[in-house]
Amino acid sequence: MNNANRFRFNRRDFLAGTSALGAASLLGLSRTVAAEPKPEIGRIRMLSGPAICRAPQVVAEELLLADGFSEVEYVTQDRIRGASAVAQGLADISIWDAFATLPILDAGNPVVVLAGIHAGCWELFVNARIHALRDLKGKTVAIRAFDNGDYVLLSSMLAYVGMDPRRDVNWIAGRTVTDAMPMFVDGKADAFMAFAPQGQELRARKIGHVMIDTAQDRPWSQHYCCVVLGNRDFVRAHPVATKRVLRAFLKAADICAREPERVARLLANKGIEPRYEIGLEVFKSLPYDRWRQADPEDTLRFYALRLHEVGMIKSTPQKIIAQGTDWRFLNELKKELKA
Numbered sequence: 234m235n236n237a238n239r240f241r242f243n244r245r246d247f248l249a250g251t252s253a254l255g256a257a258s259l260l261g262l263s264r265t266v267a268a269e270p271k272p273e274i275g276r277i278r279m280l281s282g283p284a285i286c287r288a289p290q291v292v293a294e295e296l297l298l299a300d301g302f303s304e305v306e307y308v309t310q311d312r313i314r315g316a317s318a319v320a321q322g323l324a325d326i327s328i329w330d331a332f333a334t335l336p337i338l339d340a341g342n343p344v345v346v347l348a349g350i351h352a353g354c355w356e357l358f359v360n361a362r363i364h365a366l367r368d369l370k371g372k373t374v375a376i377r378a379f380d381n382g383d384y385v386l387l388s389s390m391l392a393y394v395g396m397d398p399r400r401d402v403n404w405i406a407g408r409t410v411t412d413a414m415p416m417f418v419d420g421k422a423d424a425f426m427a428f429a430p431q432g433q434e435l436r437a438r439k440i441g442h443v444m445i446d447t448a449q450d451r452p453w454s455q456h457y458c459c460v461v462l463g464n465r466d467f468v469r470a471h472p473v474a475t476k477r478v479l480r481a482f483l484k485a486a487d488i489c490a491r492e493p494e495r496v497a498r499l500l501a502n503k504g505i506e507p508r509y510e511i512g513l514e515v516f517k518s519l520p521y522d523r524w525r526q527a528d529p530e531d532t533l534r535f536y537a538l539r540l541h542e543v544g545m546i547k548s549t550p551q552k553i554i555a556q557g558t559d560w561r562f563l564n565e566l567k568k569e570l571k572a
Contacts (some may be wrong), residue, residue, distance in 0.1 A: 349529035353448025
């Protein structure tokens, strides 16, 4: 990873410009934190990435800078991505997909899941010959990479209907994470797990059809896709900072749920998703208030059981949960934020 390739958002930038979401977004925050000790560290490092569903992480910038932090730094991911980057201490805490995190937890890496954020990022697009998951037997599926969430999620789905994802499906991965969708579009694959906003793009081009929408179809819609990860050593050494970052993420998720138009405009202004209408469609479709309703432990148990049954992970769901989660901060914040 090239540590020089980073984006910094500091308190000076925050104060020099006006608040992108307005002072109303910060209402009550200063009162809440006034009685708390200061965070042990002034800089927070988070993972960068093109996934616009992680908008709460962007919205949280203002909240963090108003909450005692002096700098928010985004670490660009090269060869070491996602949960692995957090495990190696290249980032402190971040929003990432739950599925790709499970193999990292299974390997005993120092990562802990702190909370769930929302569901519904993924849609399974298939060609006209596919009508059910079992129809994928012997067919070709395009994926970003074998350590990516699309591979793990679809493997879990196949295991759920009694298939062996390692033998029953032909997987093809591109050279980069952007190659999977073109392979489906060009007819080289029968199925593709689209990640927002790819689903919106495929629908606009009338390519394939959606067989599973994880925002709508059970049991997938009942579980989180994006969770909050923390480096275990960071969480242990910086409990005040950890709680404040998690609180900012959860409050930001509430903003995404209440004000999708303003969040879509914010991401458009930042150039993260310049197509305002696409961003708005994504933010309106995802249940960003899910953290108030669902237990993230259920998500890890559900998917870990599927992967354990087909031998893709060695750890039992109980071991994953015991060693790879820390719900203390979430439990405190649910009371504080009246979830």
